[in-house]
Each structure stands twice: as C-alpha cells, then as structure tokens.
C-alpha cells in the first residue's frame with residue numbers, strides 16, 4: 139500500500155498510542171509512529187497546551203509526517219489534536235487520499251476512569267487547568283474512520299482501520 143499519513147485524534151486515554159503501535163505492527167511496509175507524549179519531550183518540548191501552542195504542535199508534526207510520507211514511509215500520528223482548523227491544515231499538507239483522519243472515540247467518563255497517568259484526577263481537582271475534555275475543548279471531527287475503544291480491543295480497532303483504508 140502507498141505511504142499514508144494516518145492521523146489518530148481523540149481524548150487523552152482514548153487509546154491513540156496503543157492503536158498506533160498496533161497499526162505499526164500490522165502495517166505491511168515502512169512506517170513510523172509519531173506520538174504526543176514522545177514528541178512533546180523533544181521536538182515540541184518548548185510548547186505547552188494553549189490553543190496557539192497546540193496548533194504549533196500539530197503544524198510541526200504534520201510537516202514531519204509529510205516528509206516521511208513523501209519519502210515513502212507511512213506516518214502514524216497519535217495526537218489529541220482537539221481543534222478542527224489545525225486538523226484541516228494538517229490534511230491540506232497532503233495530496234487527496236494520502237491523509238486519513240481517524241477518530242479514536244471514547245466517552246469522557248471512560249477516559250476518566252482509565253486515567254493511566256492520573257491527569258484526569260488532577261484536572262478535575264482543578265490542578266491542571268486547560269485539560270482537554272475537562273476545561274479545554276475537544277472539537278469532535280467528521281473523521282474518515284471512527285473506532286470506539288470502549289467497545290473494541292486495540293488490535294481489533296487497528297484491524298478495522300486497516301480494512302477501511
């Protein structure tokens with residue numbers, strides 16, 4: 139299959155990173171995973187979570203993804219990417235069909251229950267202002283593909299995505 143940018147958007151703890159890794163294992167060809175927590179330790183360590191900084195985060199990542207895709211490597215990107223405009227600008231960097239937006243959908247209550255990093259607890263306690271889904275917006279996308287992670291295992295989500303490409 140031709141190189142693509144497979145862009146996973148969704149709330150923190152929705153399962154984006156796990157599905158991204160599953161996708162990479164199943165992908166037949168060269169691919170790379172770009173993941174929010176990792177990228178924010180390096181390339182985007184100067185950025186916070188204001189709307190402007192999130193937009194800059196997405197801009198840099200989509201530029202990097204474009205370089206990978208143009209050289210024949212599929213880029214699987216796992217970022218909350220809460221704003222429609224920024225996602226749209228990311229899509230515009232690719233040719234038609236090259237960018238696939240996947241909504242990794244999961245109810246906020248379930249994400250809050252999972253809370254693998256304890257961030258929702260802190261956010262609901264008011265200790266982490268501007269947390270997505272709590273007191274910062276998540277603009278639900280009109281995505282190319284939707285997976286429901288509270289009903290489907292990560293591996294099945296990954297297989298579902300691959301079957302719809």
Ligand code: ADX
Pocket residue numbers: 150151174175178187191192193195196216217218219220255257266267268269270274
């Ligand atoms: S994005 O909004 O710019 O796309 P990104 O995916 O890179 O976000 O990073 C999200 C990760 O940063 C979360 O999984 C969480 O671990 C951490 N994080 C820290 N502060 C926040 C916050 N205010 N809102 C959302 N995530 C946060």
